[in-house]
Amino acid sequence: MIVVFARIEYRKYGQLAFISHLDLIRTWERIVRRARLPIAFTEGFHPKPRFSFIPPLPVGFEGEEELLDVKILEASPYVKKEIINSVVPEGIWVNSVEIVPNSDLSKTIIGGIYSFNWIGRIDIRELEERLEIMGVKEWDYSSRDSDNHTVENLLSIHIPFSSQTISPKGIAQLIEGLGKIEWIKLSRTSLLKR
């Protein structure tokens, strides 16, 4: 039996940003069953599809280019994004599917670019100071106002998965701590590949 992996690149968006990683796993188990993919099940009393994920999105974050490998028994022609997309709930959308021989996500995907979008004024210098203390090396703004304070902003930050100290949730809390703001959107826009 040839065992291969279907590498699924998908978006997690809208209300589904609020389901936890465990919920997401359950949701995917049901999607692959509905799509009737030729899944290789785990052994044991409750066989489950074999998935490997990249480090989970924090609750509340959307993901634009999320990746997931699922073990399948053959490179079946039915492993197609159109078939999967016909059975996804709103909030999951498959961008692409490819068949790969090995599941090596943990080696090749080394970080993510996270974006933080809010309404409200916070002090930019203070933010940058704190980011540096946290060890953040790269960030970028979509806009800033003339007095060098932000009012409505999209901040993208590069966060390596290897980092123990920098977390997207931590940065969101940091931004919240700097002023009265309202969140518009939080997301992982892309992945950093080796």
Next chain:
Amino acid sequence: MPYPFDILYRVKRPALYSGNEYNIVRKEREGRITVALAFPDTYDIGMSNLGFSIIYNVINLREDALAERVFAPWIDMEVYLREKNLPLLTLESGTPVFEFDILGFSISYELSYSNIINMLNLSGIPILSSERENLPLVIAGGGCTTHPGPLLRFIDCFAVGEGEELINEIIDTFKEWKNDSRKKEDLLEALSFIDGVYVPLFHKKVRRRIVKDLGKVPYPTRPLVPNTEIIHDRAVVEIMRGCTRGCRFCEAGFIYRPVRERDLEDVISLSEKVLSSTGYSEIGFLSLSASDYSQLEGLTQYIEEKLVPLHISVSIPSLRVDTSSRAFFHAIGEIKRGLTFAPEAGSQRLRDIINKNITEEDILNIIRVASKEGWRSVKLYFMIGLPTEEEADILEIVRLINEIKKIDKRLEINVSISTFIPKPHTPFQWARQISPEEVNERISLITRNLSRSRININWNDPFVSVLEGILTRGREELTDVILNAWKNGARFDAWTDQYRWNLWEKALGGCGIDWRSYLRERRYEEPLPWDLVDIGVKKEFLWKEYQLGLLGIKREDCRIKGCYDCGVCTY
């Protein structure tokens, strides 16, 4: 998005409000009768309720109507909604509940009454029927509508009994009324002529609606698949409705009569449809007493041949474990979940009184079978406070647990003790409920005498049972009590971490009500608050059963022994 991102980001369990389930139904509102189906508890509980799912499906099958869902927001969500002055919204379209034609509550337990009030208030809808001039029409269905006393002034109309046909008649009537756009009172009057509808305004006795043939009403074959874990997270097929074992304390055993089985062929076809439309890997075959399903053997064969190979695990919640069901446990094979079993009483004397037709030898045999099949844990349910209970009966619970313990040294035993609450429309509806002081005495009698090794034991807060008893056997005089308890902060009374008896005690005292009077025994002659509902079982039958019970006379299932003339089959 129904609720703003900013709020969802701040609440503890945002997934409860995110909806977007696979199989969700979204329709244009224009030109349709719109129904908001409300469940007065959290999403994960409401979504596990089959009745709720059935009604959602029946309404959405209609071209001219739509149903959307709303659940009770958790405490933290309520704070944000009030802070931001946002009304309660439905999951499907994020429409405020007050914009619907009909708001329909599904009410299955009394301890959710404060949540009903809260949901009305959060929706910006006046709480009392008398204060509501406009739509939505507020209706209620579910088990509690067979004893609606305390809710009579909050709900415009009750749909009593099984809803598959009834809800369509309600919507038809509503539609006709809406086309003529007359007064709300005309609508209520028209509704009061429907068999199964109780309109408090007209005080007309109501007959419970019963579906004759389960195969002839729609079943949700494309149920919603939640994206977050719910209590019963699996596909569900109802194999049988009703139970005639006749346990004298059991409400479900009377208010869902008669027994109606779903044909095996139908069960199989529904199973296939539900599994393939959801992708679930577990299925539950639902009934009140699966062992009485006459086609259990065929079902077992189906499970063995079709479901096990597909790695679909199976649960049959109400299956009695005995030698005859052993084949079944083999069929579901390695899946070793804990065994749940309810002896209800410790002594044979008391089991005869409540008509739990099981002997101690049966009970021990069940445990032996389970132990041989390799099950590792067993959960036992007992009740205290049953009619005529004495100290000796309580000590028999302890003795029985010890006997069970001896069977298998490795078995983990979980014991759950609840307080008997006399339920409307049962033979014990007249009985006395024991006081919280008595509950504490009897619990401590058990805990003092039971060696706790390998045994986990838990019991309810006695004051939860008091409130349940009050709301179960109460009537309209509780209107202000519920209102005041809610105003003082009562929410989610069924949740032990939220329940506060002092709020209710204060509300009862404030209304000059002696709560202890609700615990008393009722006389046969006195009118009962739920006499306004005819469930099809005769009151004289229930009384006779009560008297036979007190004499310790058992009555076997009428499907085996022949008719006792309870009345439901000629109803």
